[in-house]
Amino acid sequence: MSDYRYLTFALGKGRLATKTMELFEEIGITCEEMKDKNSRKLIFVNEELKLRFFLSKGPDVPTYVEYGAADIGIVGRDTILEENRNVYEVLDLGYGKCRMCVCGPASARELLQHHERIRVASKYPNIARDYFYDKKHQTVDIIKLNGSVELGPLVELSDVIVDIVETGSTLKENGLEVLEEVCPLSARMIVNPVSMQMETERIKDLVNRLRGRLSS
Ligand code: PRP
Secondary structure: OOOOOOEEEEEEOOHHHHHHHHHHHHOOOOOHHHHOOOOOOOEEEEOOOOEEEEEEOHHHHHHHHHOOOOOEEEEEHHHHHHHOOOOEEEEEOOOOOEEEEEEEOHHHHHHHOOOOOEEEEEOOHHHHHHHHHHHOOOOEEEEEOOOOOOHHHHOOOOOEEEEEEOOOHHHHHOOOEEEEEEEEEOEEEEEOHHHHHHOHHHHHHHHHHHHHHHHO
């Protein structure tokens, strides 16, 4: 093990990182210093296994992986699709399951059927553009928001939104509904293409162990 170089993981901060470390622990990969909630450290190391972990904002994970600053990243499929970076997606981790949907008031359903030029608010402008332009062949105006996207139709900023739906309660509490499903989402493992070549055995072994654990 001492001859190995460090393998570096970028994890999307929050629930995803917690879930990921729980899963890693089940296959014998631990990182004790990461469990200290008061720590302000940014990089955590397991010297014995030659592994390093750092937490970043979700949308930055594919950036770190594309540039090789991290060999491996764990992030939602929504971020992978939106960022469209040059990385390999190697494993569906199964958790963080939700859906990317077009949502709005029931009255907006009709606007989606007649290819009208409508306004679409989203935190995911690239996913929204791909869906409307490439899949539906509908010309729309896309308005980028940074959160609380459900406000869009409520304050008449937009006709519909493209956003993540998990339990559906945010929509329900605001009188909105799913109008169309864009795609299913979950947490994925991504790998830098050069790391994949240089560290094939270690990465394959990790993916196989995780896959085994997930299917047991
Ligand atoms: C996400 C998403 C929806 C909500 C969906 O927002 O953008 O608003 O969760 O979850 P639900 O279907 O279980 O209600 P998040 O909480 O990440 O915050 P944001 O609105 O600031 O993006």
